[in-house]
Amino acid sequence: xxxxxxxxxxxxxxxxxxxxxxxxxxxxxxxxxxxxxxxxxxxxxxxxxxxxxxxxxxxxxxxxxxxxxxxxxxxxxxxxxxxxxxxxxxxxxxxxxxxxxxxxxxxxxxxxxxxxxxxxxxxxxxxxxxxxxxxxxxxxxxxxxxxxxxxxxxxxxxxxxxxxxxxxxxxxxxxxxxxxxxxxxxxxxxxxxxxxxxxxxxxxxxxxxxxxxxxxxxxxxxxxxxxxxxxxxxxxxxxxxxxxxxxxxxxxxxxxxxxxxxxxxxxxxxxxxxxxxxxxxxxxxxxxxxxxxxxxxxxxxxxxxxxxxxxxxxxxxxxxxxxxxxxxxxxxxxxxxxxxxxxxxxxxxxxxxxxxxxxxxxxxxxxxxxxxxxxxxxxxxxxxxxxxxxxxxxxxxxxxxxxxxxxxxxxxxxxxxxxxxxxxxxxxxxxxxxxxxxxxxxxxxxxxxxxxxxxxxxxxxxxxxxxxxxxxxxxxxxxxxxxxxxxxxxxxxxxxxxxxxxxxxxxxxxxxxxxxxxxxxxxxxxxxxxxxxxxxxxxxxxxxxxxxxxxxx
Amino acid sequence: xxxxxxxxxxxxxxxxxxxxxxxxxxxxxxxxxxxxxxxxxxxxxxxxxxxxxxxxxxxxxxxxxxxxxxxx
Numbered sequence: 001x002x003x004x005x006x007x008x009x010x011x012x013x014x015x016x017x018x019x020x021x022x023x024x025x026x027x028x029x030x031x032x033x034x035x036x037x038x039x040x041x042x043x044x045x046x047x048x049x050x051x052x053x054x055x056x057x058x059x060x061x062x063x064x065x066x067x068x069x070x071x072x073x074x075x076x077x078x079x080x081x082x083x084x085x086x087x088x089x090x091x092x093x094x095x096x097x098x099x100x101x102x103x104x105x106x107x108x109x110x111x112x113x114x115x116x117x118x119x120x121x122x123x124x125x126x127x128x129x130x131x132x133x134x135x136x137x138x139x140x141x142x143x144x145x146x147x148x149x150x151x152x153x154x155x156x157x158x159x160x161x162x163x164x165x166x167x168x169x170x171x172x173x174x175x176x177x178x179x180x181x182x183x184x185x186x187x188x189x190x191x192x193x194x195x196x197x198x199x200x201x202x203x204x205x206x207x208x209x210x211x212x213x214x215x216x217x218x219x220x221x222x223x224x225x226x227x228x229x230x231x232x233x234x235x236x237x238x239x240x241x242x243x244x245x246x247x248x249x250x251x252x253x254x255x256x257x258x259x260x261x262x263x264x265x266x267x268x269x270x271x272x273x274x275x276x277x278x279x280x281x282x283x284x285x286x287x288x289x290x291x292x293x294x295x296x297x298x299x300x301x302x303x304x305x306x307x308x309x310x311x312x313x314x315x316x317x318x319x320x321x322x323x324x325x326x327x328x329x330x331x332x333x334x335x336x337x338x339x340x341x342x343x344x345x346x347x348x349x350x351x352x353x354x355x356x357x358x359x360x361x362x363x364x365x366x367x368x369x370x371x372x373x374x375x376x377x378x379x380x381x382x383x384x385x386x387x388x389x390x391x392x393x394x395x396x397x398x399x400x401x402x403x404x405x406x407x408x409x410x411x412x413x414x415x416x417x418x419x420x421x422x423x424x425x426x427x428x429x430x431x432x433x434x435x436x437x438x439x440x441x442x443x444x445x446x447x448x449x450x451x452x453x454x455x456x457x458x459x460x461x462x463x464x465x466x467x468x469x470x471x472x473x474x475x476x477x478x479x480x481x482x483x484x485x486x487x488x489x490x491x492x493x494x495x496x497x498x499x500x501x502x503x504x505x506x507x508x509x510x511x512x513x514x515x516x517x518x519x520x521x522x523x524x525x526x527x528x529x530x531x532x533x534x535x536x537x538x539x540x541x542x543x544x545x546x547x548x549x550x551x552x553x
Numbered sequence: 554x555x556x557x558x559x560x561x562x563x564x565x566x567x568x569x570x571x572x573x574x575x576x577x578x579x580x581x582x583x584x585x586x587x588x589x590x591x592x593x594x595x596x597x598x599x600x601x602x603x604x605x606x607x608x609x610x611x612x613x614x615x616x617x618x619x620x621x622x623x624x625x
Contacts, residue, residue, distance in 0.1 A: 393589035403597040 007133035012060045014150035014170050025175035028054045029346045031165060032182045033153050033191050036063070037128065038314035038331035039184035040135035044082045045339030047144035048463060051346055054176065055145055056167060058152035058185070062136065065291040066127035066212050068328035069242055072414040074441055075329045076120040077458050077528070078336045084138045085120070088131060092124030093241050098223040100408055102395040104230050104278065108405050109222075112413065117509045118444045119456040122413065125221075125242050128328065156181070156194040156310065163309040180342060180355075181310045184335070189316035195307055199319060201300025202374065205255040206381045208322075209294050211268050213247050215287035225410040227380075227395055231274040236380050236410070239275070246290055249275065250322075252381065259294035268292055297321045299370045299377070305334075306359035313338060318366035323376035323411035326369040333416055334362050340463075340526035344550065349483045353551040357424055365417035372412045379409035416441040419529060426523075426532035426545040434515040442528040443513045447491065448504040457510060460503065462487035464526050465546060470511065471518030473499070479542040484550065493518065525549055556607035 019026040030046060032039045035057035043055045071079075071088065079085035096112045112122035139145045154173070155166030165176045183191035192199070224239040226232070235252035242248055251271055253262060261267060268289060276282040301318035305311060314331030338358045344350040382388035397404035418440045419425070425438035436443060442458060449455045460466075464485025467476055471493050480486035492498055494508045505511055514522055514533070523532040523545050532545035547553055562568050575591075576584045596605055 389585055390589050390593070393586055393593055396586070397590055397593055401594075401597075404593060407593070 005133060005137075007062050007129040008064075010062060010133070012147075012149040014060060015148070016169075016171055017146070017148055017174075019176060020169065020171060020174040022174075025164065025177045027162070027177040027179075028052065029179045030054070030182065030342060031056060031163075031176060031178035031180075032184055033165075034058075034183065034185035034189075034314075034316070035132075035136070035147060035149075036184060036186060036314070036331075037068070037131050037135065037328050038335050039182075040132060040139055041078065041082065041332050042182060042184060042313065042335035042339055043145050043147070044084075044135065044139055044142060045335060046343060047139075047142040048082065049339065049343035050144065051343045052144045053146065054178075055139070055147045056151040056153060057147070057149050058190075060149040062132040063128040065293060066129070066210075066242060066246065066248065068128045068131070068325075069125045069240065069248055070123050070325035070329075070414070071126055071131065072325060072329045073118060073120045073122055074414075074416040075332045076124065077444065078332055079135075080120075080458065081461075081463070081528075082135075082138060084134045087134045087137075088126055089120065089124055091130055091134075091243055092126035093221045093243055094121040094124050095221040095223060095241065096122055097220070098225065100398075100405075100410060101224065101226040101229060102399065103228055105399065107395060107398045107408070108402075110405075117446055117507065119446075119458070120444070123325070125240055125248075127242055127246070130243070131328070153185075153191055153194070156191055158195065158308045158310065161309075179309070179346065182313055182338065182342075183310060183316045184313045184331070185316050187315040187319050189312070191310065192302065192312065192316055195310060197302055197307065199298075199300040199302050199317070201298055201319070201370065203298040203300075204296065204321065204377055204381065206377075207253040207255060207257045207259060207262070207294055207296050209251040209253055209257075209262050209268065209271070209292065211249045211251070211272060211292045212242070212290040213249060213272055213287045214245055214290050215247060215285050216245060217247065217282055217285055219281060227391075227410075229275075229278065231278040232271065237275065238410075247287075253294070257294070262294050263292055265289055265292075295322075297377075299374045301363070301366045301370065304359055305362055305366075306355060311338065311355065311358065313362075317362070318370065320369050320373035321377040322373075323380060324369075324373050325411070325414040326373050329414045330365060330369045333365065336527045337362055337365075344484070347483070349481075350550045350552065357422065357551055361419045361422050361424075364419060364421065368417045369414075376409045376411045422531075424525070424531055424549045424551065426548050428533065430535040432515045432533060434513060436514045436522065436530050436533070438530050438532055440530045442524050442530060445505070445509040445513055446507055447510060448498070448506045450498060450501050450503065455503075457503075458528065460489055461524060461528055462526075465549070466524045466528075467542065468510070468514065468516075468522040468524070470505075470514075470516040470520045470522075471496070474519075474521065474537075474539075476521070476539055476542050479539045479546065481543065481547055481550065481552065484546060486546070491516075523549070554601060554604055556604050556611060558611065 031054045043053045046053045099109045100107045152168045154168045157164040163181045221241045226237045238250040240248040305317045313334035320326045341354045382391045394407045420439045445457045466487045490502045492502045492504045519536045531549040
């Protein structure tokens with residue numbers, strides 16, 4: 001095994017691009033601004049779809065500090081499609097159990113593993129610099145990605161059929177023309193500012209201290225959350241395990257706290273010691289402070305994620321509180337939604353209208369994420385006396401009554417938005433049960449491959465459209481509009497003798513999750529969202545649904 | 554299903570006496586906390602969001618009515 005890269009210390013050399021010496025600004029189909037988790041995801045996805053990408057980053061390092069640490073199943077599935085999920089899951093800490101404490105007593109624990117038969121766990125914890133590092137390594141394998149470090153966008157001019165960017169480098173400024181610009185440059189997005197837009201919403205009057213602490217604890221990989229513990233009264237505390245023996249501790253401080261004072265090690269260390277001292281198993285554990293940060297947050301978004309030739313993804317477009325792990329996860333899901341659409345538009349297969357659906361769908365998803373994270377924040381940080389009264393009443397009841405545990409909200413599990421109202425969906429024309437309705441992100445399931453090996457459904461999907469054809473030999477030949485890739489997966493019910501090339505639903509999980517009967521067909525978009533399903537469709541119906549999913553109607 | 558606002562208590566006087574008795578010896582803060590727990594227990598028993606919303610609206614509207622009486 002090769003020695004591990006120290007991603008935190010990695011510096012990327014600025015290299016002069018031939019574009020800087022071009023007599024007129026060079027033109028590129030896509031310029032992505034920001035090589036964080038979202039920009040890297042989008043660049044890799046586009047390059048895998050044969051679209052050349054210029055990726056600009058204003059500095060020459062990966063994430064400073066651990067920052068986003070919880071990566072959800074759906075995000076890992078996207079990373080699998082991009083060819084770097086295995087490295088992340090191998091390095092990350094998989095966890096399923098969470099414990100919730102009120103004052104010093106455990107109220108209850110929960111186990112996310114209840115939902116089994118998925119290749120990926122509910123979450124892994126992994127420092128953001130590892131995620132960015134693995135994505136950067138993958139990007140480096142793709143010659144279509146032109147990643148330019150220390151390239152800062154300082155000007156954006158919009159024109160009818162392109163945007164003109166002014167870029168500042170250690171060698172001075174140059175200009176670039178892009179058919180489309182995607183801003184993935186974070187919550188303080190300079191592209192957003194340069195085009196005169198703002199993200200609007202609620203700013204929360206509270207401060208939190210993140211302390212990453214290196215220590216050897218004889219403690220399982222579990223998420224521990226305290227409401228009002230004696231070692232940190234009237235506030236909340238979160239303890240989470242990361243790889244390399246690093247523990248994330250999140251202390252709520254209140255609005256009055258002075259961030260500069262709280263960031264000092266001499267003030268952080270006593271807080272950590274108090275946490276450790278309260279527990280018999282953690283008491284006196286030696287530790288080292290790795291990284292600390294004091295943050296506030298807002299739940300906000302831009303009104304529109306598309307402004308002409310400039311599209312916005314990730315924190316640049318929307319911000320959420322950290323409770324529920326919806327920041328980086330939703331940003332990666334933005335990129336997943338945009339990649340295939342941009343590629344098909346640039347290849348002349350779909351029209352510009354498809355890009356508007358990116359904005360519509362991801363604005364809807366952002367609202368859902370903002371709603372969940374606002375609710376969690378209001379529970380963790382009650383904003384009024386009566387809100388605190390009910391919060392504490394819920395916690396008191398939760399100790400005894402299971403119903404009250406459903407009301408305890410220390411962050412809801414991050415799941416992808418189901419795009420119920422998307423114009424790309426073909427509404428059901430037959431009765432179906434279950435969550436895999438048009439708009440849902442496809443659920444994984446185990447299967448047997450044609451050669452007899454065990455596999456997973458999502459791994460078998462293509463980068464284009466995929467059709468799950470259950471218990472029938474319908475070929476769907478001619479269903480795909482010209483130039484649009486469609487992979488047809490013939491899936492046999494459990495107990496069936498496999499026909500050549502057929503996959504077998506050996507545990508019946510696919511049929512159950514997708515509510516399939518012999519003859520049923522489910523159509524999946526290139527981002528693995530369901531866009532149509534039928535009991536016995538004609539080829540014409542599938543063709544019509546594909547056109548609809550491409551905004552061609 | 555709609556929120557029942559017609560007489561429905563099997564023993565109204567017994568319930569009222571028990572409600573007051575449950576608060577016996579409690580400080581105002583403890584009473585508020587008891588009421589909050591009671592609301593949550595009863596809400597779970599009802600279960601249906603639409604009915605609970607009707608109850609919230611009815612409680613809120615009654616409060617507005619009493620406020621307007623006071624302002625007269």
